Amino acid sequence: MSSTPSGHLAYEHVAASIRSQILAGAIRPGDRLPVEADLAAEYGVSRSTIREALRTLASQRLVVTLRGTAGGSFVGQPEHDAVYGPIETGIGFLAGADAISVQELLEARELLEVPAARLAAARRSPEDVETILDALHETRTSDLSSTYESSRNFHVLILQATGNLLLEMMTRPIFSVLRTRFLRDEAPKSFWRKVAMEHFVIAEAIEAGDPKAAGEEMLRHLVTLSDTYSQIDRLRRSESTRT
Amino acid sequence: MSSTPSGHLAYEHVAASIRSQILAGAIRPGDRLPVEADLAAEYGVSRSTIREALRTLASQRLVVTLRGTAGGSFVGQPEHDAVYGPIETGIGFLAGADAISVQELLEARELLEVPAARLAAARRSPEDVETILDALHETRTSDLSSTYESSRNFHVLILQATGNLLLEMMTRPIFSVLRTRFLRDEAPKSFWRKVAMEHFVIAEAIEAGDPKAAGEEMLRHLVTLSDTYSQIDRLRRSESTRT
DNA sequence: GCGGGGTCCATTGTCAGGCAATTAGGATCC
């Protein structure tokens, strides 16, 4: 499946076998796997080999291992962060090795978030609207240090209002990578004021159920963000080449 | 970082330590890590613990381990499949546990591929056009068994023509999950004929450098695909509930 | 000089066995 090394190493074989059972739904989230000793016997390998295979699966949250009497390895719940964690690692890896530029990240974000704003405006429930407005208010009253987090939170809420989990899964890692690699509290206060105003306009369009306006305002907002990010990025790059 | 269990287990500590060094760029792709024995000494743990940590990292392709004299663990190259492999696992996991519906997958695909077609039309190089036309021709001459693969290939080439690696990273896993979970050669020959025709029209729009038309035709094509996928999905679901 | 083949050895892969740490659930005592 996919492109795993899939060599003839014992721990890879075991991991692949268990993984395929999980992805095929043969063992469901919450199910308990046999204890390590039994797995070892079943596959005819030692317990260390089994453990290496389990670590492989655990790093993707396919299994979760608990200690103690009622412990063991369980098929993990496909929770959200179980999915976007690895995605974040992957994209961060690419960005860290300069295989992906900040422009690509920003472009992908635009591609995802503009239609997301439209969808959110079309489908928002009263609860969505309330949550989004609450978040806006919180942003206004939060201090500078947590501004970024509450701003990101606003965007995440819009993604959630679309009702499509995948959009959140794919966009969150982009936020994360942008945050860790390209932004370190280097933006001025005036920038955050502008952000807050634009957020407000977007929220209004979503509340009004106006997809067209929501998309347009989101696009305008993302252009604002792009300019700032790109500027910081250019600055940092020229600094590092001068070194 | 992110949301790893990050308990106080030794192998997690080691894995987190090495991972952060890689993501921060302190050790670069291709660099060799110390041999397992040295790592064990460095962290004050046994070799098995080090190996479990390495398996954790290897499953995300952050490291690659080779055997033999010049072997050892190396920081992995951030190659494409190193990234979309884990993404595929994650999305497949969600879909397998019914946390994501086929409709969500298809909607996300539409969101990504329609703008991608527009971008491709706007930016395509002569080589892109040539490759895409070649792929089209190959599809026409391939037999039924490989039709799906060559069709997917067409879509991937368009994603590549956008020049934004992220688009390919996010869309490929969707193809993969749709393939493994919702389609098993259940589509009739007439379906594939229609697909080929629509591909042709899309390719023409991209060749002509007409973003608007490329987007529209891609959308029309995805609607065709959606209808078929949804129909098969409904069929399979009603079968399985009847069981 | 140089190409081919064979040997050496650093390194990972796997195994066996054991003890410590953890934890749920039952037994016991008040």
Add this chain to the structure above:
DNA sequence: GGATCCTAATTGCCTGACAATGGACCCCGC
């Protein structure tokens, strides 16, 4: 009945060993 202790199952981690692998190096024939 409730708090406490005990027990047993299970993973976490360690030690030490040997097999398998595969690149580096040497030697030999030419």
